[in-house]
Amino acid sequence: MTSVAVTGLGAVTPLGPDVAALQEGLLSGRSGVRLLEGEPWDQLPARLAATVDLTGRLDRVEARTLDRVQQLALVAAREAWADAGSPEVEPERLAVIVGSGIGGALTILGQADVLRESGPRRVSPHLVPMLMPNGPAATVGLELGARGGVHTPVSACASGAEAIAQALDLLRSGRVDVVVAGGSEACVHPLPLAGFAQMRALSTRHDEPEAASRPYDKARDGFVLGEGAGIVVLETEEHARARGARIHGWVAGAATTSDAYHVTAPDPSGQGAARSIVLALRDAGLTATDIGHVNAHATSTPLGDVAEVRALHTALGDHRPVVTATKSCTGHLLGAAGAVEAVATVLALRDGLVPAIRNLDNLDDEADLDVVRLEPRRLQHDAALSTSFGFGGHDVSLVLCR
Amino acid sequence: MTTATSQDVLAGLAEILDEVAGTPVDKVVPGAAFGDDLEIDSLTMVEVVVACEERFNVRIPDEALEALRTVGDAVALITASVPA
Numbered sequence: 001m002t003s004v005a006v007t008g009l010g011a012v013t014p015l016g017p018d019v020a021a022l023q024e025g026l027l028s029g030r031s032g033v034r035l036l037e038g039e040p041w042d043q044l045p046a047r048l049a050a051t052v053d054l055t056g057r058l059d060r061v062e063a064r065t066l067d068r069v070q071q072l073a074l075v076a077a078r079e080a081w082a083d084a085g086s087p088e089v090e091p092e093r094l095a096v097i098v099g100s101g102i103g104g105a106l107t108i109l110g111q112a113d114v115l116r117e118s119g120p121r122r123v124s125p126h127l128v129p130m131l132m133p134n135g136p137a138a139t140v141g142l143e144l145g146a147r148g149g150v151h152t153p154v155s156a157c158a159s160g161a162e163a164i165a166q167a168l169d170l171l172r173s174g175r176v177d178v179v180v181a182g183g184s185e186a187c188v189h190p191l192p193l194a195g196f197a198q199m200r201a202l203s204t205r206h207d208e209p210e211a212a213s214r215p216y217d218k219a220r221d222g223f224v225l226g227e228g229a230g231i232v233v234l235e236t237e238e239h240a241r242a243r244g245a246r247i248h249g250w251v252a253g254a255a256t257t258s259d260a261y262h263v264t265a266p267d268p269s270g271q272g273a274a275r276s277i278v279l280a281l282r283d284a285g286l287t288a289t290d291i292g293h294v295n296a297h298a299t300s301t302p303l304g305d306v307a308e309v310r311a312l313h314t315a316l317g318d319h320r321p322v323v324t325a326t327k328s329c330t331g332h333l334l335g336a337a338g339a340v341e342a343v344a345t346v347l348a349l350r351d352g353l354v355p356a357i358r359n360l361d362n363l364d365d366e367a368d369l370d371v372v373r374l375e376p377r378r379l380q381h382d383a384a385l386s387t388s389f390g391f392g393g394h395d396v397s398l399v400l401c402r
Numbered sequence: 403m404t405t406a407t408s409q410d411v412l413a414g415l416a417e418i419l420d421e422v423a424g425t426p427v428d429k430v431v432p433g434a435a436f437g438d439d440l441e442i443d444s445l446t447m448v449e450v451v452v453a454c455e456e457r458f459n460v461r462i463p464d465e466a467l468e469a470l471r472t473v474g475d476a477v478a479l480i481t482a483s484v485p486a
Binding site for chain 2: 060064124125
């Protein structure tokens with residue numbers, strides 16, 4: 001079967017403008033979370049967020065005509081493409097798969113205000129291409145001249161991981177040579193924050209923003225909404241070798257399953273999540289004991305984290321790989337999370353350094369895991385697992401190798 | 403009077419094109435075609451028209467929009483439409 005190489009990495013996250021900042025932030029245990037202060041945030045019951053500074057990253061016209069979710073995808077895609085050495089590939093053999101959980105939310109909400117306050121003739125003619133959920137993928141496809149298909153998985157917080165899973169299938173099918181894949185999200189706005197708060201899904205640790213995202217800690221009280229994008233350049237081994245590309249790692253296997261349990265609540269048994277792990281391992285031709293570390297979905301919600309622990313135990317049996325949780329530093333980037341975490345997983349494998357989970361002071365009694373705490377764990381290993389789960393009952397597992 | 407107004411409109415249009423499309427001011431001359439010379443796509447053209455309506459306090463109907471091929475066409479239309 002075709003092997004799929006990771007030849008380019010791009011990330012714009014609350015930890016900084018690029019992959020180097022992401023890696024440095026994770027290894028030093030930095031937090032990207034802050035308190036949103038002043039109007040219009042003060043009235044919100046939960047007002048923590050992990051935001052990105054895009055100042056100076058785009059020209060004025062790009063900033064006007066692209067929604068922030070598209071801007072983030074474009075910045076990360078440019079980094080990934082340059083990192084891959086701007087591969088020469090036939091446009092018809094190049095595809096883009098970039099997911100988003102919510103799409104152009106800031107445009108919809110901002111333009112709804114324009115409509116109400118100034119009338120329909122003041123609504124931007126760019127509204128529709130800015131709000132459509134396929135906008136980030138389309139933006140990247142236009143930038144790179146991709147004619148082999150542009151796709152957008154929309155599976156809430158699993159979107160970015162699902163994009164990489166779909167890219168693996170597409171490359172194995174032989175229809176394309178290169179896929180630019182990932183996820184992007186930008187919805188830090190009072191309305192989504194109010195909605196997530198009404199679900200009681202968000203942390204309200206306002207007095208200690210940097211300690212708010214604390215996966216597996218006894219005192220966790222919800223996730224922190226973040227924004228950002230993660231993009232990888234994937235290509236067939238044959239294509240990568242032929243052009244002498246530097247290979248960061250490999251996407252060895254993937255699987256997507258679904259819970260059919262509840263639209264937002266995780267199945268407490270973790271069965272659907274466990275199946276995605278088992279199937280991804282089988283897809284990679286590996287077994288549980290091959291997995292050296294897990295980049296867990298671990299959003300810092302009371303229910304979700306323990307459901308995932310059960311899934312890991314069900315899928316991996318007695319094997320206890322090292323577990324890290326990127327969201328402890330970045331917050332939860334929703335549809336970008338799985339892609340950013342795939343980038344982090346590839347880096348940890350490549351460099352043999354698994355970042356610690358920030359804010360993990362008292363491990364939850366139900367989290368019987370070999371968690372990385374305080375310092376990164378030095379660990380030479382060949383394979384790792386990255387899990388992503390989304391509202392709607394989406395379960396996506398990726399197996400990455402060095 | 404008419405000449406001064408045309409120059410004002412041209413200068414104002416150049417500022418709008420710079421703002422919405424990043425068009426260099428020196429390219430905004432009467433003979434420049436919005437599409438072929440200035441690479442203004444149809445969506446951005448709508449933005450330009452709306453900005454002109456606001457700035458010059460005129461109404462540019464959609465029928466007139468189709469006939470606006472060059473900067474000179476726009477200047478003439480707006481100049482003729484400016485309320486006395």
